[in-house]
Amino acid sequence: MKTKIKPPFLCLALALTLVALVSAAWGAGSEGCLNCHNDITKVGKDHLIDPVKYNHTNHSKLADSNFGCRTCHDTVTDKHPKDGISVSATTRCQDCHGDVLEEYSKSMHAKNANCGDCHNPHEVCTPTEISGHDMNKMCAKCHEPAKMVEKHAEWLPQAEQHIEALPCVTCHSESKNYVITMYIIKREDNSRYGDFKLATHDELKKFVGDKDIRTLIDTNSDNYISLAELKLFNGNPAHKSIRLLGMMTPEVATHNFQVLANRWDCTFCHASGPEARQTSYISLPEKDGSFQRAEVEKGAVLDALNGTPDFYMLGSTRNPILDKIGLLIIVGGLILPVGHGSMRFLTRKNRNGKGH
Amino acid sequence: MSEKKMIYLQPTPVRIWHWLNALGIVTLCITGAQIRFPEYVNLFGTYKAAIRLHNTAGIVVSLSFSLWFFYYTLFAGTMAQLYIPKKEDLQSGIIRQAIFYFFNYFRGKPNPHHATPDNKFNPMQKSAYLAIMFVLVPLVSLTGIALMNIAPLRDLLIMMGGLKILVGTHFLLACSLCAFLFTHIYLATLGHTPFAYFVPMITGWEEVEEHGHEHKPVHDLGKHAEHVSS
Numbered sequence: 001m002k003t004k005i006k007p008p009f010l011c012l013a014l015a016l017t018l019v020a021l022v023s024a025a026w027g028a029g030s031e032g033c034l035n036c037h038n039d040i041t042k043v044g045k046d047h048l049i050d051p052v053k054y055n056h057t058n059h060s061k062l063a064d065s066n067f068g069c070r071t072c073h074d075t076v077t078d079k080h081p082k083d084g085i086s087v088s089a090t091t092r093c094q095d096c097h098g099d100v101l102e103e104y105s106k107s108m109h110a111k112n113a114n115c116g117d118c119h120n121p122h123e124v125c126t127p128t129e130i131s132g133h134d135m136n137k138m139c140a141k142c143h144e145p146a147k148m149v150e151k152h153a154e155w156l157p158q159a160e161q162h163i164e165a166l167p168c169v170t171c172h173s174e175s176k177n178y179v180i181t182m183y184i185i186k187r188e189d190n191s192r193y194g195d196f197k198l199a200t201h202d203e204l205k206k207f208v209g210d211k212d213i214r215t216l217i218d219t220n221s222d223n224y225i226s227l228a229e230l231k232l233f234n235g236n237p238a239h240k241s242i243r244l245l246g247m248m249t250p251e252v253a254t255h256n257f258q259v260l261a262n263r264w265d266c267t268f269c270h271a272s273g274p275e276a277r278q279t280s281y282i283s284l285p286e287k288d289g290s291f292q293r294a295e296v297e298k299g300a301v302l303d304a305l306n307g308t309p310d311f312y313m314l315g316s317t318r319n320p321i322l323d324k325i326g327l328l329i330i331v332g333g334l335i336l337p338v339g340h341g342s343m344r345f346l347t348r349k350n351r352n353g354k355g356h
Numbered sequence: 357m358s359e360k361k362m363i364y365l366q367p368t369p370v371r372i373w374h375w376l377n378a379l380g381i382v383t384l385c386i387t388g389a390q391i392r393f394p395e396y397v398n399l400f401g402t403y404k405a406a407i408r409l410h411n412t413a414g415i416v417v418s419l420s421f422s423l424w425f426f427y428y429t430l431f432a433g434t435m436a437q438l439y440i441p442k443k444e445d446l447q448s449g450i451i452r453q454a455i456f457y458f459f460n461y462f463r464g465k466p467n468p469h470h471a472t473p474d475n476k477f478n479p480m481q482k483s484a485y486l487a488i489m490f491v492l493v494p495l496v497s498l499t500g501i502a503l504m505n506i507a508p509l510r511d512l513l514i515m516m517g518g519l520k521i522l523v524g525t526h527f528l529l530a531c532s533l534c535a536f537l538f539t540h541i542y543l544a545t546l547g548h549t550p551f552a553y554f555v556p557m558i559t560g561w562e563e564v565e566e567h568g569h570e571h572k573p574v575h576d577l578g579k580h581a582e583h584v585s586s
Contacts, residue, residue: 155404157404157407157408157411158506160507161506161507164507193511243514265402265403266394266402266403266404266407267394267402267403270394270403271394271395271403272395273395303520304520304524305517305520305521307520308520309517309518309519309520309521310513310514310518310519310520311519311520312519312520312523314391314407315391315392315393315394315403316394318392318393318523318527319520319524322524322527322528323392323393325528325531326527326528326530326531327531329528329531329532329534329535330531330534330535330538331535332535333532333534333535333536333537333538333539334535334538336538336539336542336543337538337539337541337542340457340458340542341542343462344461344462346462347462347463347464350462350463350464351464352464
């Protein structure tokens with residue numbers, strides 16, 4: 001889980017100011033470093049940094065407003081790499097994210113992984129800028145998905161469905177709010193029966209040509225997806241190889257990973273009813289691999305036909321109109337017993353001695 | 357002249373089949389209500405228990421349905437004869453039967469349908485059964501089985517219009533079956549006494565009043581046995 005970086009603490013700012021005095025002569029900015037570190041032939045896989053992804057991070061913004069890469073890697077000299085000095089970050093994650101580490105240390109996860117095992121500081125996004133799939137990729141580094149499906153299937157009905165439609169952190173960390181986030185998935189190689197994978201920005205670009213990929217769903221580009229726009233997207237024959245995949249995602253992800261007792265009870269998600277499942281977003285990939293979401297019209301995930309044809313949470317995203325039709329049908333079944341029964345009672349004398 | 361006569365109407369396999377279906381379908385209705393409306397219905401402890409029971413009952417009823425279907429089509433070979441309305445049934449039989457149920461019954465007139473082992477169901481029953489056993493039950497079973505296997509059937513579901521269509525269809529069909537259940541139970545009280553049709557479904561034997569050369573009683577929904585005079 002990635003967390004939003006907070007403004008540096010005052011003491012850190014003072015320390016950095018001191019470093020700045022020393023390092024000012026070397027010049028700030030990341031450009032010089034990235035000239036080599038974006039080239040795998042020069043630095044190898046382990047030290048490679050994707051400039052597009054890095055420039056999106058809050059870390060790069062922090063670096064740009066301070067001392068470039070030296071904001072964290074302050075041991076680097078102008079003779080690097082010939083001087084042989086290690087440039088591992090001397091600024092530690094907890095220097096800024098102390099509260100996160102404190103929370104994380106209490107979880108049973110802490111002894112198994114440190115920050116860097118899950119998060120790449122050169123690629124981090126905020127919780128809403130990362131797709132549920134990418135969140136789960138972090139977990140999958142250790143927790144092999146097939147094994148997790150098997151393990152969950154011991155107690156969880158439709159385990160595969162659940163693991164496909166949930167970031168692990170939805171159940172294994174706490175958040176006050178959960179929303180439905182929809183992503184576009186696409187059949188591999190546009191084939192008719194290929195597996196669906198999360199669509200990348202470039203893949204979606206092919207559908208819109210010169211236009212912004214948002215226009216794929218957000219036809220009028222107002223950063224708000226109406227039910228009518230969803231209907232257009234779902235019904236467009238040109239969109240045969242792409243579909244919406246819904247996930248229930250946390251708005252804020254905490255780091256106290258655990259097996260939360262109330263998640264064993266299905267009603268944590270499945271009993272909150274249609275009112276609680278009104279808020280949803282469409283999250284689309286950016287060029288840099290992060291995601292930007294747009295709000296969807298309230299109640300779209302409850303629509304029976306046009307909203308999200310493939311997203312259904314048993315019990316909690318049921319359609320209220322269908323509920324009413326169902327009730328009418330059942331009441332209709334009572335018409336004959338009640339109507340015929342009443343007439344039968346009133347005319348009982350006619351059948352005296354003749355049975356019935 | 358009227359005399360009382362005992363006929364062996366419901367053989368043991370039919371009675372077991374009927375009550376297994378009854379238990380299964382009532383369980384499906386109640387667990388289904390909890391699955392769809394968990395905030396309002398909680399009769400089985402946990403949601404998971406309701407789902408497991410619903411799935412189990414669904415499989416039992418589907419198997420029981422298949423047994424019925426294959427027995428009558430492949431072994432007995434009487435499916436079409438018993439359940440498909442004939443031309444005359446459609447032209448006049450249904451109307452005649454409807455007039456009886458909704459008019460002449462109240463006037464104390466006899467049932468125009470004379471059941472024989474080869475023609476057990478009256479024209480209205482045939483039509484009702486055609487809809488229920490050939491459309492409603494197979495569709496509600498198939499949609500239910502599909503809902504238990506979403507991942508392997510993904511492509512099929514997309515072709516059909518998605519999970520929502522499947523869930524909605526399953527729900528509305530199930531409501532229709534539930535509605536039929538009320539009608540079915542009510543019609544079963546139309547014997548010469550209110551419980552006259554319930555007893556044979558338990559013991560197998562039914563007491564009928566014979567008026568000269570006939571008759572089977574007014575209503576025989578759910579009866580698949582041949583008549584054996586006692």
